[in-house]
Amino acid sequence: LLIPENEATGKVAALDYDDAKAHVMDVPNFWVPFSAWLEGEKMEGRLNKGQNDKLHRLEQERCENYTFPAMDTEAAWYRHYIDCPENIGSKEVILNFDGIALISSIYFNGKKIQDHIGMFSSQKINVTDLIKPGRNVVAVQVRRTWKDELSADVSSSIDDQYANAWNIITEEGKQQIKKDDSVKRFDKLMHDHIPHGFFNNNPGGIWQGVTLVITEKTKIEEFYFKPSLTGAEVDVTYANYSAKPQNVTLNYEIINKATGELLCGGLVENVILKPDEIRTHTFTTPTVAPKLWGPATPNLYTIQFTLLQNDNVLDQLACQVGFRTIAIKGDQLILNGKPYWVRGANHMPGHMRPYDKDLAKKWMELALEYNVVATRTHCSPYSEQWMDAADEAGVLISVEGPYPWMLREIPSRDAIDIWKRDMAEIVKANRNRPSVFLWTMNNEMKFFTDSSSAEVKIEKGLILTEGMKMVRKMDPTRPVVADSAYYRSSLTKKGIYEQIVIDHGVDEGDLDDPHGYFNWYNNSVFHYFKGEFGNNYNTPGRALMGQEISTGYPRADDALPTRAYLFLHQTPQTTVGKDAYEESNPEFFITRHAMLTKELLEMFRRVEHERSCGLMIFAFHTWFYNNHDVNKVSPMLTATQLKMAYQPVLASAELWGRHFYAGDTLKTDISLINDDELFNDLNALKVICQLVDGSRVIASQELDYGTVAYYTTQKKPLNLPIPADIGKERIDGQLVLRVMANGKQISKNEYDVILANKNWAFSPRSAGKDTHIILEADAKAKNLATLYGLQFKTVSSVEDIKGSGSVLLIAEPNRVRTYESVAQFIKQGGKAILLNNGASVVTLLPDLVQSYKPYRHEIVTMNRKEHDAFDGLKPLDIAWFTDGRNIPYAANGRFTIDRLNPKITALAETLEWHGYLRTPLDYQKIGGVPLFEA
Incomplete structure (x- = not known):
């Protein structure tokens, strides 16, 4: 039974309280919507961020269907009756609440027996002396928020029975903690300092299981x-x-x-x-x-x-x-005595449906089906149902603490003790589980690298260290990650590693855990093909596993990008431009997202296998449709590409581009990675490399690898001639790599590629009957015209052009004496095609073009797909043109134009890889137009 506080009168905890008008509330559950991460966070204006609109509506509907105003209820009373037999007095009776959000006071037969702050720790209360034969009543007062005026009713200290056990900051440790006025410290407990984990919108309710344990x-x-x-x-x-x-x-x-x-x-x-x-x-x-x-x-x-x-x-x-062992030995993670490269994905929807056993089981099965062997609970621990599912399926779990407070100010002692108590309870509840292979203290605290003083860094580091001492004491059998985002080289580069960590005995954990949002906020995967990731993040001899290596978030409803990043930060527009918007065909975004995710995974396995012990790709559950529904969840293209890249034995190609001409040779390296699930060396290995058009094989070559030892990679060059006659002008084909062991296929990998006949690629299909004019000194323009088969004539200067029906082609702007002559030519009825003319275009069209920025853009997206400039091209074609082993690119720069002027049309768009935008005007710093018509 539930009684909202504004409906409660008198002594609600009393056994004889009249609760005839109480409401029925399901336990466990929140009485407000589950509001966590992108499925529950809101944008400015309170619009849902839009990762899963179906789930959002279901949760709203659930709470609206309660018989009380759930959304407006800040506090409420629960009442539950227990009828006991006559011999109950001879028994030992424990009342156990696994989790109550957020502030709770528990009464038994009218007597207050415990106050509690926090939602991630259990309350085990001995009620042996209070329980009686016949009817008993448990009453729980629950508040969603902590307010100063509550302090008279609820103790701000930790529960008495936990205080001695979990107050693990020693007096010596306290003396080491220095005071510094450069950061705000709090003497009183603040609501925001109480661990909420992933959950926002002030969760409220008995949200974990409740049991009454009766024993001798x-x-x-x-x-x-x-x-x-x-x-x-x-x-x-x-x-x-x-x-x-x-x-x-x-x-x-x-x-x-x-x-x-x-x-x-x-x-x-x-x-x-x-x-x-x-x-x-x-x-x-x-x-x-x-x-x-x-x-x-x-x-x-x-x-x-x-x-x-x-x-x-x-x-x-x-x-x-x-029976499972886990350890860190040097730079390797050792599972059951063998080095193990963790093929992980972070995270699953345990925060959406914590009590759904069937959904938990389904997701663990999906993980293994898609070659994912590990996941991270990410900011909040999983419920018993999800942890049981991991144990029973065979999925490794990194259990993460619920409170990254050290990213901000230093909370009160009470807040720190609540955090430590919650973490201790999490460890104690899960340390017998074979699935748990890492304890991760918190997410993205990053206090070692922020702008605070050394004294503040040391103080926070010592507080964290004491928490880690507690974790290590409670479970010395598992490695500990100090901070999911910490890596040692971030301190050594700043020259503060010895000053902070060594000199003060700060525990930095057993392995580094750098985060990166490649292909999303950070540079694309092509920037890391030559080992740049390991060069930046790895410390030789120290284990490394990034637990949040992200490529972005499709929507569970339709595979379009999550709404908040589309409108607030224009993140997905970098990869697909206007095709990111919600009226677009989702195929464009998810195809590009899938390709980039697969390439990132393969880069880590191919390039960084020796300098890492695995990774957790992020965010796994966003790559499935209907991720909240056990009966409807299904994979997006990204998930199927993930499955391919995470095969234990994998042949991986170092492809710097995706466009190949008939008659050329596809030259690359093929790496063979052996992460065999049975830890076996593999013999008589061959890789059959084929270019295919559907079932038709266009070209084929076999590479012999012989024996590849477990946990090693071998690389061999591929030189695959492409026939001069491929049978079609253009083929959207695949490079297929089949790994054969003793004549049997054990792995297959695929890459989408474009094969084209040069006659098709260079045909002047849009040239029309115009006469092309080229300056005599413009060698690039003449070469291009010849390559494309254009008819042209040359002149010594623009002023020498006669007539109004000509098209001026300029590829070397330094060959133009003055762009005023070009402007005059256009006024007289001429046309001009300016290729890489850069800032000269601003001079030519000062009223229409505001600026030019040289920049090697990897992707160009079409604003006007129907324009002749894109004849024969598909929306995703203009990206990553090969430049040897340099970063592939599609444009050399971009213009800022007056988009409101009807005299100019942006035909294409391009953006730099970028993080959060503070305002829409920030677009001008990172985006622009590489192709326009005026």
Whole structure:
């Protein structure tokens, strides 16, 4: 039952409170819409950012259908009745809330038993002395926001039972924390400093599971399973809450979950527990040969503890576990004793539907189907349902903390303690899971590289270090990432690594985790073909895995780009121009996005395999339609290209361009990467390289690789002659690479390419009957005219041109004495085609063209597809023309024109790769027109 605070009267927590008019509220759930990341964030003007409009409408509808004004409810009371038997007084009773957002006060039979701040930590409350036979009532007051006036009712300190356990900043550590006035510090707890993770719009409600655990007074509390490849070390805690000593026997057994076969078991110990004694005992299993847990091989076991007294079972505790080891050794990640390159994708829609077991299972299956072996929870931990699905499917999980506060000011001590407590609870809840392979403290704190003083950096670093000490103490079996975005070379380049990290003992984590938005905000993948990524980010001998390597976000509704980036930052316009808008055919954007995503993945595997131990491509769930619906979720083209690039064994081509002429030779290098899932060396390997037009093979060549050891790459040159006669003027074909092992195909990779007959490419189809005039000294123009078969005549100067029906072609502006003569020629009825005339065009057309910027643009997009200039071309054709092993390009510069003047028409558009725009006027700094008609 739920009672909004404005409807509550009297003592709502009382057992006899009249709740006849209370509303029914489902638990677990928020009473407001799930509002997280792009699926819930809003643009200016409160317009939804538009990654998944269907989900947005469903969540709005869910909350509007409650019988109370959910959207306007800032606080509410929950009431729930529990009927107990007569013997309840002889039992031990624990009330457990896995998560309440955001501020909660819990009452049992009218008595307040706990205050709590934060949504990511559980509350385990002993109600043994309060519960009674017959009817009992649990009441929970929940608030969405923290306000100063609440401090009289709700303690701002952490729950008493957690305070000693999680307050892990030592007195010595506190003395190391220096004070500095260059950054704001808070003495009081502020609402924004309470960890919200991914969730915005002030979430409210009992949003995780609730259980009432009834046991005997002597019981098993918990265990901690630390596996090896041949057994496990186990810490088990059990207790006697009775008033008398208890002679008990604790046994265990480990059983294969799939087959029921006993792996091992026996006596843990026989002991007399004193009254109120809580005992932790560590034991080691015998040497065994378990089936190991790993990606796509989710061999699970059930470990069961049984507490006996005189052969009577007092308590049992069972949980699924797996035998899996993980470590960092030098610059490698070691999984089950073998180096492992993580083919990860970040993230899944666990923040959209945290309780949907079927959706969680579906997404783990999709990950493996698309060759993704790992994911990251990204700003918020997954629910039990999603973590169970990962364990059972065999997907590695990087569990991330919920609060990147250090990007900003320094919060109060209470806020820091809440963050640490939440992180401790997250670790404790998940440390027995085989799927968890990394603890990531937080997302993009970046305080080491911001503009704050060294003293502030040190203070924040020491606070983070204490949190990491807690994580390492609670689970020393897994690597820890200090900050998802941190990499050591960012400090060494600034000359502050020794000053900050070494001199003060700051924990920088076990591996570097640089973020990059290549092909989206940052430069395209072609800028990294020669090892530039590793040169910039890698520290020799230190492990590196970027957990947020992004290529942008299509919409789950239609595969067009997410609305916010389209309108606020014009990000997708860089790749497809006007075809990014919502009235366009989604095929253009998703085709380009898919190609760039695949190329980025292949670059990392081909170029950076030795200097990284994997990556998490971002954002995985945005590459599927209807990503919130288990019955409708389906892959976009990006997902299918991801699947190809993430094949464990992959042949990858270093293609600097996509356009090839008949009669030429396709020259490139083919790298063969062996990340075999069974860790095997592969023998008798060949790669069959083919240019194809559908099922027709145009050209073919075989490369022999012999033996390729596991976790290595081999590179061989390809020189593939293209026939002079390809059978068509233009072919939208593919380069296909088939990896053969002992005559059997084990991998296939494909690249879309354009093959063209030179006669087609250089035919003057739009030349008309005009006479072309070229300056005698303009060698480039004459060469172009000859190449395209244009009829032309030469003159020594523009002034020498006679008649009004001619077309002046200028390719070398320095050959023009004065552009006033060109202007006069045009006024007299002539036409001019100016190719790469640069700033001279501003002189020629000062009323129409405002400026010119030289810039090698990789992509040009069509504004007027129907124009003769684009005859025979498709919208995605004008991009990445080969320039040897230099960055491929499509234009040498761009103009800023008066777009409101009807005398000039922008035929094409081009933008630099760019990040966030502050205002629409910023477009002038990064975009313009490479081709216009006036």
